[in-house]
Amino acid sequence: MALLGCIADDFTGATDLAAMLVKGGMRAVQLIGVPGAGDAVPEADAIIVALKSRTAPVRDAVGESLAALAWLQKAGCRQFFFKYCSTFDSTPEGNIGPVAEALVDALGAGFALACPAFPTNGRTVYQGHLFVGGTLLNESGMEKHPLTPMTDANLVRVLSHQTDGTVGLVPFATVNDGAPAIRKAMTALKEQGRRFAIVDAVTDAHLRAIGEAAEGHALLTGGSGVALGLPDNFRRAGLLATGDAAALPSVAGHAAVLAGSCSRATLFQIGNARAHVPTLELDALATPDAAALAAQALAWVEGKLGAAPVVIAASAPPEKVAALQAKLGREAAGALVENALAAIAEGLVARGVRRLVVAGGETSGAVVTRLGVRALRIGHEIDPGVPWTYAEGSGAPLLLALKSGNFGGPDFFTKSFAMLGA
Ligand code: ADP
Numbered sequence: 001m002a003l004l005g006c007i008a009d010d011f012t013g014a015t016d017l018a019a020m021l022v023k024g025g026m027r028a029v030q031l032i033g034v035p036g037a038g039d040a041v042p043e044a045d046a047i048i049v050a051l052k053s054r055t056a057p058v059r060d061a062v063g064e065s066l067a068a069l070a071w072l073q074k075a076g077c078r079q080f081f082f083k084y085c086s087t088f089d090s091t092p093e094g095n096i097g098p099v100a101e102a103l104v105d106a107l108g109a110g111f112a113l114a115c116p117a118f119p120t121n122g123r124t125v126y127q128g129h130l131f132v133g134g135t136l137l138n139e140s141g142m143e144k145h146p147l148t149p150m151t152d153a154n155l156v157r158v159l160s161h162q163t164d165g166t167v168g169l170v171p172f173a174t175v176n177d178g179a180p181a182i183r184k185a186m187t188a189l190k191e192q193g194r195r196f197a198i199v200d201a202v203t204d205a206h207l208r209a210i211g212e213a214a215e216g217h218a219l220l221t222g223g224s225g226v227a228l229g230l231p232d233n234f235r236r237a238g239l240l241a242t243g244d245a246a247a248l249p250s251v252a253g254h255a256a257v258l259a260g261s262c263s264r265a266t267l268f269q270i271g272n273a274r275a276h277v278p279t280l281e282l283d284a285l286a287t288p289d290a291a292a293l294a295a296q297a298l299a300w301v302e303g304k305l306g307a308a309p310v311v312i313a314a315s316a317p318p319e320k321v322a323a324l325q326a327k328l329g330r331e332a333a334g335a336l337v338e339n340a341l342a343a344i345a346e347g348l349v350a351r352g353v354r355r356l357v358v359a360g361g362e363t364s365g366a367v368v369t370r371l372g373v374r375a376l377r378i379g380h381e382i383d384p385g386v387p388w389t390y391a392e393g394s395g396a397p398l399l400l401a402l403k404s405g406n407f408g409g410p411d412f413f414t415k416s417f418a419m420l421g422a
Contacts, residue, residue: 005072097162253354
């Protein structure tokens, strides 16, 4: 029976939260999209439903979030977590506020805290204002984000605009006094009719105290940071098994890396891999045809597959990406490469690949969809924010590491497989 039901507004954010819970000793499974009524409930302490609702129309985001909640309630979860970005990524209309309101109403909770702080990643909240490193959110570059420009660092004001306006604050001085003080402040705000409170947090100790204070709350909302304190609540209640929460079934088979991210970190990782393992760099500009690119790659892997990875990359430096985009249009260029890599993934699995690293957020989405993966059991972290996962629902048993482009150290492509052993 699952304990904690989470709804995340994007895919990599869901993994980030899942990895945090696993580190705290909870077994976690991430589901891709709202599960169907007949889908089996995974054996886990936390279930994280990954939506793509951050920039969806408000009505769709609310509808999908409520559907996810209903499924998680039926799965037996007793506490719920709405996960959004630690930079509070949202538009003036939402979707954080409207989704949070709908969840509070559906649960009859009356109140939920809101805390995006993640000190480890430089996100802190002080007097209701969100800082990214040493700068206010609205001076951090986030004010220029293409989809969710954040032009106000005062989260009490931001969330008030997105909701019916009854947003309070649990300030630093209270948070610093620890869990009982925070609990008292939240109860008082609820009694005053506040439906939400931004909760300040500057350190991990603050996040732990907030988590402890929210024991028994039906709903929490925030970044993955504030989930830091939740596993201990369940552990104190005797609800968590001992043992390695990150243990995954062992899977033998060939190893491969697929890269579709053109971010600097990924380009560097490809360069680094070239010296150590067979590496194919596809040229989508010379062959702007997904099926032809896939055929090239699958011909190339012939005789090369084994325990050491092969690396297949479509990634290219900015001028080459710009050239393909000029030729096909931005969306078509992206789709071409994503389709090619998804087809290659399918071909690799058919050829016995069972350990697969994918670089790129959109690329990962395309690969997971093509392979029919519906659930990911979260294992040990390779580098911060990127765990190995065991894919469920894809037919063949499969270990997957899905990496957002900029994540991971320079040796990520070899280190990840070394971690798995033979
Ligand atoms: P990241 O996590 O770094 O943002 P994504 O996979 O989300 O990576 O996005 C990278 C996008 O760039 C994908 O849509 C991918 O198909 C596209 N892409 C990859 N290689 C090329 C290329 N050579 N030319 C044009 N677009 C490319």
